[in-house]
Amino acid sequence: MAGTDTSLAIAKAIPLAPVIILVGPQLGENIGMCARAMLNCAVTELRIVNPRDGWQNPAAVAAASGADAVLEQAKLYTSTKDAVADLEFVLATTARGRGLVKEIYSTDAAAKEIRNRNAGKMQKCGILFGPERTGLENDDVAFANAILNIPLNPGFSSLNLAQAVLLVCFSWLSAENPFRPEAISTEMGDTAPAKKDEIEMLLAHIEDELVKGDFFRSPNQKPTILLNIRNFFFRASPTQQDVRTLHGIVSCLTGKRTWK
């Protein structure tokens, strides 16, 4: 169970992550997978309302894959009302159409709303998730300020509990992610990028000439050298014009004036 101390310390450095509240979860395994998904996203505060199989639950620990600290700090409640009592803003994760008048936030909009409430007002926010099969009851949704809807393929939108927690937590983390590498953009020239098999033909051409030229003095080195050559050409993202030029260069260097 590696990394829990470190991971928790890192997560705690981010202020006011949302509280994840599981209402009536059925399987301990799913609670454990939720804990893992939370810690992946530096979200650490878990509350559990009336878990079907009681608490503590060894199946949860087994499924948490090292996110033990999230489970150890989880708090148990006997009502949704008590579980949200100290929170200032609560979202209920549910599919549309519960017949209650509520605003609906997408995961992106929810993430921004929570960030804004944290930044400006230091408000503590929570997100409710219902039981695996049935989802949240209206009696629970009524405790929320608004509904959180994960926008997916409307013809196939069923997620398991831990996946829903993962997407919501990841959206929150991504809204202001301190771990994100700089966004990268690349400039394309005025010709189309080469297809992979066009690059392979170039590599085959080069290898062929290198073999003829006795470039690979040691057979042991050949795979490593070819790997690095392949990596170079794929990384370079050549255009089709580049590939034609490179063929021409190879042909030129080997004394052949044309290549086809």
Added chain:
Amino acid sequence: MAGTDTSLAIAKAIPLAPVIILVGPQLGENIGMCARAMLNCAVTELRIVNPRDGWQNPAAVAAASGADAVLEQAKLYTSTKDAVADLEFVLATTARGRGLVKEIYSTDAAAKEIRNRNAGKMQKCGILFGPERTGLENDDVAFANAILNIPLNPGFSSLNLAQAVLLVCFSWLSAENPFRPEAISTEMGDTAPAKKDEIEMLLAHIEDELVKGDFFRSPNQKPTILLNIRNFFFRASPTQQDVRTLHGIVSCLTGKRTWK
């Protein structure tokens, strides 16, 4: 397995979703869960390179929870090279630092890059995922233009295969999501929102009773108190049913059983 035809039709309406390429996956169950995660996000083209347990795999179908069509259309390959041959841009999903020089894209940056390549140039893009335990080998990463890194809690970043596929596909879908509700939209129940004059009548009712109850001790305070009450009720955006209920509550509290 409901909804597959519909879901696939919907997914196909989105042009040029990235191709998901699983290299050397071990468990059929994980392949099935990947197919489910893909279809959740309207991503339908799956390629499988050398699955450990062969193909077809009944365990994959069982775990796909209805995403059968993705599995049925999946293509089998014996090399990563063949699996990427017709693609113009390929990302390799891996943790940082494989010793190869590659640009690193976050999930967000990757999603935008793929959208941009689709929109402007109609380029077909693919994303490589390695085996469950070991991840991608350098021999596979070398086929990619760049590395895709999912930015998570660096102290606890281990995801299972299907979760990684889910986050990558969801980021792609979210970059330009046709299924997203308006940033904030309102779920209306079976009654319409109250008109402003209906709210004003409620306020008049309340004010009338407060005057009778000698609520406004100081005449100076009355306008401010009424302003705050009005602001509260307008901010709450009550439905017509809410307004009727609130009239009833006021009447009840003042000892009158009916109001009209």
